[in-house]
Amino acid sequence: MINILLPDGSSRQFEKGATPMDVALSISEGLARNVLAAKINGQVRDLNTPIEEDASIQLLTWNDTDGKSTFWHSSAHLMAEALEAIYPGVKFWVGPPVENGFYYDIDTNGQVISHEDFKKIEDKMLELARQKNAFERIPMPKGDAIRYFEEKGDEYKLDLLQGLEDGQITFYKQGNFTDLCRGPHIPNTSYIKAAKIMNVAGAYFKGDQNNKVLTRVYGITFPKQKELEEYLVVLEEAKRRDHRKLGQELDLFTFSDKVGKGLPLWLPKGAMLRERLENFLRKAQVRSGYQQVVTPHIGSKALYETSGHWEKYGADSFQPIRTPEEGEEFMLKPMNCPHHCEIFKARPRSYRDLPLRLAEFGTVYRYEQSGELHGLTRVRGFTQDDAHIFCSSDQVEDEFKKVIDLVLYVFKSLGFEDYSAQISLRSREDRSKYIGSDEDWEKAESAIQKAAKEKGLNTVIEYGEAAFYGPKLDFMVKDALGRKWQLGTIQVDYQLPNRFSLEYVGADNQKHRPVMIHRAPFGSMERFIAILIENTAGNFPLWLSPEQIAVLPISEKYEEYANDVFLALQENDIRGYVDHRAEKIGRKIRDAEINKIPLMIIIGEKEQEEGKISLRKKGEGDLGSFTIDEFVAYAQQEINKNIPKFGNN
């Protein structure tokens, strides 16, 4: 007999060789019906894996991440079987589960899979699923596996086999499809009740641009048809929040082919939103000892040769601009730091000047591959809420922590709760893409990790994500479609001060080299606003709303009073408009609601006589009658409630 320990701490006795399915059956029939795979001593395995000795077991269902992954992994095999049936001669590379579903990379043998074919693939998958074919695990010596794929003429799987050790090879077979696979899998295909092919895309073989492009087919499956339907509804809702769509609907920004792709044009309302955000951060920065600077949009090529950007990115940048007479070369500014280094150097610096915190809403231009451009999140011209802190090495940690506070303050004030703090370090394998000494890197990497830890941040470490001159602490968020983007970033840099020979005179009257901290709480105004739009679905807090109020006269008779009210509100820095159209009040309200105006002021005969206003709140309705003073007090309280002063929270 063996002891099986369950997650609730209880244990049960089974015959040697019992399987996780036996365990499930011993608990309840319902569980046995729903269990997909099991974690045996922490490893996910098939349900029919014999257990030979005492073990801890966790039964995995659709509600467990690992259960879902197993389900989708098996679904990838099912899709492969369907694809092989429909497209003769296809060859398969890899088909893993992903966050929402799974994909399979295939060589289609010259055939094209288009959207019209999706239904056909889905139907075939469901037809095969109904056959209730078991996912059968077949251990195999490597030699046999190689022979199998040689006969099949499958160079992809042979490539995959090369990296595997003998003795670990397993195949999985369901129906007519056999695949090289480590597993585990769900018991049989009948668990898959709903299937949807989401899209097809090209993907480089092994992720290398120089390799052939395979066809990646994305799909998702569910154990119930209803869950698929619900998922599709969620997707539709996410699309409605897409900043590109809302940006258009709310007149925030636009693009013009003629201006150029990836170059956003900010419309008045979008510009207002930006301005509010900039002022908000400016205020907090003043309180934290930053000084605002302004630098030009171009800089001489020599500046970037010094900084190292030319060597690293020169070929992949907008190319230098030349003056007609002298042939001088300038680069569109891709970064603000070199300019700020020159400000530091503009005069002799003393340790008494440190930390010197130079801030700038600096617009930068970077060549991005055309296929990478995406709304406001990936553009070719954008404005960083940049600042560089020049400090002594013993100030680094303290300054770094202050910046973390600032970033958290910004995120909190804007209701960004769903972010992850990522420590971006050097690649462990390839160090050729970084500049500077190992010693400096190690100092910088440990400073970041220490500061993040002391601030209690819940961090994940990503190797290979550092900038070429230093490690970063990046604040990552997801957009409406689940894509991950970097917003706030804090970077420790020992390299630029070296390259620019930055110096200050210490208390010891000796020259010392400062350390730089690069930081941007928003990251870029463009990307931040994109995420803000998606997070709020365009329902901005009152203090940010481009238009805070709509004054809606019931008829032309009350126009004059409406104008007076509006003027009084403008005096109090409340912004908005008067709807002068000869429309009925219902129509004016509807349009204000659609345009997501937070507050509506209704002016009619009653209001005019009483010298009051009627207030209506978007999404809530009538709030009753206010004097103008009462309303101003109400609005100001609403405006201030979301933005505590930095340092007071």
Added chain:
RNA sequence: GCCUUCGUAGCUCAGUGGUAGAGCACUUCCUUGGUAAGGAAGAGGUCGGCAGUUCAAUCCUGCUCGAAGGCUCCA
């Protein structure tokens, strides 16, 4: 940049090898209405651009520009 798909009015979208249509928005007129769409009329498009096939192209073909979803890249 690469792969797949897409491109008709300001927006959302119909449509056809014989030089185009709807709804909303816009303009004008009527209506002066109390908390999510009042009515009528009008204007608006070299059907992304350039070539080609054809008696004839918005529709077919090629190139090009732009967009979408991925891949790769991201100071």
